[in-house]
Amino acid sequence: MGEYPTHVLVCAGAGCISSSCKEVEQALIDELKKHQLNEKIKVVETGCIGSCDLGPVLVTYPERIFYQKVQPKDVKAIVEEHLLQGQPVERLFYQDAVTGKTMAKYDDIPFFSKQVRIALRNVGLINPVNIEEYVARDGYGALAKVLTEMTPEQVIEQIKNSGLRGRGGAGFSTGLKWEFTKKAQSDAKYVVCNADEGDPGAFMDRSILEGDPHSVLEAMAIAGYAVGASQGYVYVRAEYPLAVERLGVAIEQARKMGFLGENIYNTGFAFDVEIRVGAGAFVCGEETALIASIEGKRGEPSPKPPFPAQKGVWGKPTLINNVETFANIPPIILKGAEWFAQIGTEKSKGTKVFAIAGKITNTGLVEVPMGMTLREVIFDLGGGIHGGKRFKAAQTGGPSGGCLTTEHLDLPMDYESLTAAGSMMGSGGLIVMDEDTCMVDVARFFLEFTQDESCGKCTPCRIGTKRMLDILNRITEGKGVPEDLETLETLANTIKMSSLCGLGQSAPNPVLSTLKYFRDEYEAHIYQKTCPAGVCQSLLRYQVKSNVCKGCGLCAKNCPVGAISGKPKNPYVIIQNICVKCGLCMQKCPFNAIEFC
């Protein structure tokens, strides 16, 4: 890490920026200057360290002390007590939510120590917009190796042997895809990085682009060499302005240093990369739609075959891989296929980055070996359920996926097991739900999303999802009828079978999976007209707890529609068909005798 004996890493990922890390960084720089430490201690701005809910976070090196929720006013103590006198500031340590134990070191915290970081190897460790730091960590070394020591065939062989599979959703063998693209005959070919990351609840690609953009550029150049392309595109979604900015800086730097452009490493190989910013359409993450969008058209999917490897951008063979897939490439080249293939399970090699969010204690990004169990991810790394509630389900695969329940807690998370359980790996979003989450509402939520994002090109997806959504809306409003469940299943199967692209084909999955595991919740909505989790507003009612009510009459006095009746000193009653659910009575009751459930 250069000539400075001590480094302080300041996370400048999007999460920490929103919790004002820049002010903390400035305070730190000022304080170091004040003590003439600016020559000895270097402040490094990094990408997301992963524990965004603890931000702003700082890590000192070489000791690897981890400070969380640092405020500008805390900086003085960090400099004076820790950096000057060697006494780390305990009050800023991480505290384990389960055991209550405080932990000083990065490596002691299970959230970090249980990770194996390959795709995220540099994220949170280097300054993403300083190419020298990337180079110092073997950056562009894999590119040098392939250009000077390997034939394109050898590169492809190595990727194939590693067992790497696409991290963008479908899990197709990356090496095979490269091989198909290489074999296609054409005067021009393209390499595309899919950074559209539209799955709600997923942000691993964002973190890689913002935290280590060079790793993606290097991998794209390697891919260009392997398949015979000289132009690359990164298609980034518009919602990620910081990623676009850092990627732009990285491309400039790489060009300047000769890692992109003409005659790279003096080998005559030329490769350059351009950024395309999406315009807010989820379906553009689908590869054929993405190609249409790069060409300047409406982002509508087209039938496959032909696959992009045969006919992609401007009708030319095109290799499309996901950001995380690319980020795995340089280490595989440098450390070998065998090294990579020994991590993970038999058919799912390497690691997977998961974005854990929802009702979980530690939210954030983790990279773990394929095959780690759901239990380990949620309870060991994630610190269990938020607020001591009970685990109910975890949703993987976003709007195309399904949910896993307590019976799946010991399921190894890899492509095959997740699919077998009726969910899917997807891009890596893992949303945890607790007893307060209504699964019917979740299914409705996903369907509303896919219905909204359906491009409308084919009828089953356009009309079918609309009909399913109407039914789900009805059920959550307490107007469901017994036939609804069967109709939902029939519609779901039709849409799955007859839609043109992956969006339609997978849109019914969240409904099917919740119907399978949480049918009782659907039935409660339909038959008892209740929402067991207490989420669906139309099914909730205000009620007087007769054993708590003192009969003071205050609620009745305040009810604007006269919906409460009763005799003083006796329990009062709310007449449901008059009540307009304004909630005033609950606020006014001095004895907390009114509940909403």
Add this chain to the structure above:
Amino acid sequence: MAEAKKVREDALAVPRRRFEKVNEIIARHGKSASALIPILQEVQEEYRYLPEEILTYVAMVMDLPPSTVYGVATFYVQFSLEPKGKYVIKICDGTACHVRGSDPVKEAIRKRVGLKNEKHTTDDLRFTVETVSCLGACGLAPVVMINDQIYGQMTPDAINVILDKILEEEGDVK
């Protein structure tokens, strides 16, 4: 042929002066069809929306059928054919934010800026309030983005403090 060319040039002459900025943007990106989306993105940044006459103008200059340009502009949600407010407030209703309670935050925002019914933009063009699915900061759910700034772990109270500050800067002490 020459006549047609002249008619076209005459038609372009007036807007050309008015759409100085648009010309500049098109010149920078070139006139290939694949530049259309980046061009519309920059035009929208300039005008905060895509006025219809500008879409027609872009089509003319780029030699594309107006229906193509219009088709692209309506396909992508990022493009707006109606003026947007000075502050574009995006409330994330992605999965993570949804399960951590983005709805009450949305209600609080709409109430604070005075938006009713189905409307997205205030009449004075100060605020546009939209829901989006996932801003990629799910660890901080629920998340709100105001222009390019992200605010995490929002509650109705927290967002009101932020909005109060904006309104104050706007010289609007409510």
